Amino acid sequence: MRLTALLGLGFLVASCAPAAEAPGETDMPAAPATLSAEDIAAVQAIEPAVAAALNAADTAGVLAFYADDAKLMPPDAPxxxxxxxxxxxxxxxxxxxxxxxxxxxxxxxxxxxxxxVGTGSFTMGGTTHEMKYVEVLRKGADGNWRYVVDMFNSMAPPVEE
Structure with a gap:
């Protein structure tokens, strides 16, 4: 009876103990949080603002949305x-x-x-062009989102030679 009581007590203590952590589990930093609704809205608001600046031929207005180290990948260009x-x-x-x-x-x-990721259109030289784009934006210390990568190209099928 004494052995049974000791075994029962041992199982009880073992079942109440916290689970052992997996190796390396405590070494992992917490995953960064996904964007808040406010951040998503702020990023989405950039597109109409950039379009308005382009339509107004406002160079400074357009460039305000690009980080100093931004990379731009226009079609058919380095x-x-x-x-x-x-x-x-x-x-x-x-x-x-x-x-x-x-x-x-x-x-x-x-x-x-x-x-x-998005789609767009613009007119240049009397022709309307349909396009697609992908952008990477970084939130600066000032709280503003700016392009760090901006790539766009035509939706038109390739021209056969």
Whole structure:
């Protein structure tokens, strides 16, 4: 009887003890939080603001949405970054870009990074172009979201040679 009581007490103590942690479990940092509804709304609000700045030929207004270390990937052109982004934007504005419409279809992210996928259209040289884009944005210390990667290209099928 005494042995049974001791065994029963041992099982009771063992079942009440906290579970052992898996190896390395305590070494893992907590996953960053997904974006809040406010952050998603702020990221989505950038598209109409950029479109408005492009339609107004406002170089400074467009560039305000790009981080200093941003990488821009326009169609059929090399990647440009940093200060060279300005030259591409100025070229688009001098080329007569107009009627810009940008429509996000997916916005998500974690921590201080967001990505956005969308479609859009613009007119240049009298022709309307349909496009698709993907962007990566980073939330700055000032709380503003800015593009760190901006890639866009045509929805038109490739031209056969």
């Amino acid at each position: 990647i440009v970054e940093g200060a060279e982004v300005r030259n591409v934007i100025v070229g688009m504005l001098r080329g007569g870009i107009a009627d810009v419409v940008l429509t996000p279809v997916l916005t998500t992210g974690v921590g201080d990074l967001a990505y956005q």
